[in-house]
Amino acid sequence: MGQSGSAKARAKQDSIVADLARFFPEATPVRIPVQLTRKSGTHEGHPAELCSPEATVIEFGTPREVLFVCTTPLEFADVLRLRNSDGSLDTEASVVALQYRSDATVVAARFLTSVPNWIVKS
Secondary structure (H helix, E strand, O other), X not given: OOOOHHHHHHHHHHHHHHHHHOOOOOOEEEEEEEEEEEOOOEEOOEEXXXXXXXXXXXXXXXXXXXXXXXXXXXXXXXXXXXXXOOOOOEEEEEEEEEEEOOOOEEEEEEEOOOOOOOOOOO
């Protein structure tokens, strides 16, 4: 029986984030949907705050970093606002690593302030 195309796409996305996660030894797989907004710099001559928010999923996390895929144009040290649907995670993070792909960018971002207990290991 064949696999669906969406399952293959999901596996590919997970693997590209996992490739970056190997550089973060404390990284734990998670699936946390968030809204991402680029907060610093400019894009195409406009202040970045005017860029539309993007829905993405945090695929891996450490106590200090989050790793995910996005299509928003990002550069090293950009500041991002990350917010989940209920607001229990609403924080800013700075881009510390990027892997550019043809259709998206794999991102690692470090929290600017301490975010206690956002990720709990069992």
